[in-house]
Amino acid sequence: MRATCNTPKDYSDNKIEVYFEVADVDSCIKTIQKSDFAFNLTDLEEKEYGFVLSIANQVIPEIIRVLLTDNHAVYQVIRLKTH
Numbered sequence: 618m619r620a621t622c623n624t625p626k627d628y629s630d631n632k633i634e635v636y637f638e639v640a641d642v643d644s645c646i647k648t649i650q651k652s653d654f655a656f657n658l659t660d661l662e663e664k665e666y667g668f669v670l671s672i673a674n675q676v677i678p679e680i681i682r683v684l685l686t687d688n689h690a691v692y693q694v695i696r697l698k699t700h
Contacts, residue, residue, distance in 0.1 A: 627674040634697040638667040
C-alpha cells in the first residue's frame, strides 16, 4: 500500500502550508474571503507576490478554481510544509 499523505489522494483534514503566487494579492485574498472556504485569517500569510494558506490538500484545486473563476491569474502553487 502506498502512502497518500500530501498527494492528490490525500482526503484527510491535515493542514499543509501552500504558497499561491498571483498577480494581485489583495484582490485574490478578498475573493477567497468571500468564498465558502472555512479558514481563519491566522491561516493566511500575505507575501510580496502571493500568499500562504494553511489548508487541507484537497482544498488546493478549489482555491485555484475560485481564483480562476473570478479571473485572477495564478502563476504557481507550491506545497511548503505539513503541520
